[in-house]
Amino acid sequence: MRRILSRALLLSSLLLAIGLLYWVIQWFINLPYSGVQIITAKSIITMDEAQPRVEAVATQNGMIIGRGTLDELLQQWPESKQSHFPNQILTPGFIENHLHPAMAALLLPFEWITPFAWDLPNKSVPSTQGEENYRQRLRAIADSYHNKDDSEWLITWGFHSDFHGEMSRELLDQLVPDRPALVWHRSFHEIWLNSKALALGDISAEELESVHGVDIDNGHFYETGLELALVKFKNYVIKPGRFMDGMEQVVDVVHSGGITTIADMAAGMFDMTAEWWAMKWELDDRQTPFRTRLVPMVKRIGDVPGSPEAIAEAGALLEKGNDQLKYVKQVKLLADGAFYSLLMQMRNPGYLDGHSGEWLTPPAELEELASTYWKAGYQLHIHTNGDLGTDVVLSMINRLQTQWPREDHRTTLHHLGYIGPDQAEKIAALDVLVSANPYYLHTLGESYSQRGLGPQRARNIxxxxxxxxxxxxxxxxxxxxxxxxxxxxxxxxxxxxEGAGGSVMAKEQQISVHEAMKAITIDAAYAIRMEDQVGSIEVGKFADFAILDEDPYQAPKNRLKDIPVWGTIYKGEVFPIETSQ
Incomplete structure (x- = not known):
């Protein structure tokens, strides 16, 4: 018996040793190349005005150490390793300075019913337009759940009334009668629940009275009311396993776009601690081919936002992480409502149907929070969508700069769906930056010409x-x-x-290809204070590149969106996109 136990122990030890040896070998095999690498391609676009194109780039330990002609670099590093992309174009890795990994991780595993098609690495989503088509699609999904337990929630994302008709609790009860159901609006700022789902929330009359943005009869929660819903239904909606599956999909989505740096522009939107560990697990990995900068949401810092304790907590966040994943001395604030929901704050004449926009943060509270972090030296990133919302935010920034002057404050307005013709000059006068979402024009310009804004304002989104x-x-x-x-x-x-229907809107507002390329590289880096590290191909910056199958400067400008992304180079390592193999 002892001999058997002894042999079993010996075998176990041997297997453990083999496993450890295998792990060590794999670790060494996967170490990045530490010598000098010279990269050449069909063309290399630097986004540096001093030298717009080069023939070759030299990298070492993830950094750019030289650029120029191949002969020049070979003379300097004759023993270097060479990587050649004869049919591809290299640009700086793209910078996505406003993306929400946690929101995307939540939504990606859900059922998508969207007005326009999506081609994602992990799934393709067809276009669904028309009231009856939407309802048929939702019924079909409900029918496909017949083998699932009745307690399993059916959650969809992508609803928009302009394309799908109206939504209500009563209608959702008819379409999905047998299980809890939630319809998430395309904006993310609104949801509808059926009766089975609503019954699980245990929402009191006092809670309903204390929160704006809830129409309980219709099961509708929007803007500030959504916060109550997320508290009440969090355990049903945010499932850890599903969320981590979604975070894994986020990695593929980001990589497929040729992106090598992202900013999470509302870190902690659901839960600061849980999100940190989820991203630490999935994004803080050498095989994740992009870095993440975390810009925390002011209302999620501390028990009392803007308090001295909250400021101290924000400071402590800066000690966490490394280049792959870390917090920065920047914060996110919210002004007016969602553009997709027609809840932004608009100047007179307002909306065509007379409804009013919403404030995600009332102006007085917004200014109190902004001034606290402004005085503490933080860069402010402010979500604003309508021209009235922008007026309020610009007036606030003017007061902050007058009372507590700061150089290079880089306050950045985000989204900026619609501004008036007078506001660009005002933004410039305050040295304010803009990170805009131009996609509103493509998806909503034609629709909002008919509803909400009217043709003159809609064409100038x-x-x-x-x-x-x-x-x-x-x-x-x-x-x-x-x-x-x-x-x-x-x-x-x-x-x-160009709108989704093919019409060209406000041609006079078009920008050049070069301006657009700057807006997704060096100028995107500038908005998050990373222009010294990424955004152009220059010595001393990270060796991050997007690898394209066509030259964006030579392709017809109406084909920019169709240029295939072959892969990326991140810190000198090549990461092909699997679908392009």
Whole structure:
């Protein structure tokens, strides 16, 4: 018996040793190349005005150490390793300075019923338009759940009344009668629940009275009311296993867009600690081919937002992480409501049907929070969508700069769906930056011409030309899942201003291909204070590149969105996109 136990122990030890040896070998095999690497391609676009194109780039330990002709670099490093992309174009890795990994991780595993098609690495989603088509699609999904337990929630994302008709608790009860169901609006700022789901929330009359943005009879929670819903239904909606599956999909989505740096522009939107560990697990990995900068949401810092304790907590966050995943001295604030929901704050004459927009943060509270972090030296990123919302935010920034002057404050307005013709100059005068979502124009310009804004304002969604002519530093973002995380597609919208129906809107607001490329590289880096590290191919910066199958400067400008992304180079390592193999 002892001999058997002894042999079993010996075998176990041997297997453990083999396993450890295998792990060590794999670790060494997967170590990045530490010598000098010279990379050449059909063409290399640097986004550096001093030397717009080069023949070759030298990298070592993840950094760019040289650029120029191949002969020049070989003379300097004759023993270097060479990597050649004879049919591809290299650009700086794209910068996505407003994306929500946690929101995307939540939504990606759900059922998508969207007005326009999506081509994602892990699934393709067909276009669904028309009231009856939407309802048939939702019924079909409900029928496909017949083998699932009745307690399993059916959650869909992508509903928009302009394309799908009206939504209500009563209608959802008819379409999904047998299980809890939740319809998430395309904006993410609204949800509808059926009766079975609503009954699980145990929402008191006092809670309903204390929160604006709830129509309980219709099972409708929107803007500030959504916060109550997320508290009440969090355990049903945010399932840890499903959320981590979604975070894994986020990695594929980001990589497929040629993106090598992202900013989570509302870190902690659901739960600061849980999100940190989820991203630590999935994103803080050498095989994740992009870095993440975390910009925390002010209302999620501390028990009392803006308090001295909250400021101390924000400071402590800066000690966490490394280049792959870390917090930065920047914060996110919210002004007016969602553009997809027609809840942004608009100047007179307001909305065509007379309804009013919403404040995500009342102006007085917004200014109190902004002033606290402004005085503490934080860069402010402010979500604002309508021209009235922008007026309020610009007046606030003017007061902050007057009372507590700061150089290089880089306050950045995000989204900026619609501004008036006078506002670009005002933005420039305050040295304010803009990170815009041009995709609103593509998906909503034609629809909002008929409903909400009318043709004159709708055609001028995203005034890119006005902003650049005024001297504003402009970058483009997806706010994924509000737009595809495909910087070239965002550039295509900004350059062509083509709606989903094919019409070209406000051609005078088009920007050039070069301006659009800057807006997804060096100017996008500038908005998050990373222009010294990424955004152009220069010595001393990270060796991050997007590998394209066509030259964006030579392809017809209406084909920008169709240029295939072959893969990326991140810190000198090549990461092909699997579908392009």
């Amino acid at each position: 995203f005034r890119g030309r006005d902003l650049l002519d005024a001297g504003v530093s402009l970058s483009l973002h997806s706010d994924f899942c509000m737009a595809p995380a495909q910087p070239l597609k965002l550039a295509w919208v900004a350059v062509n201003r």
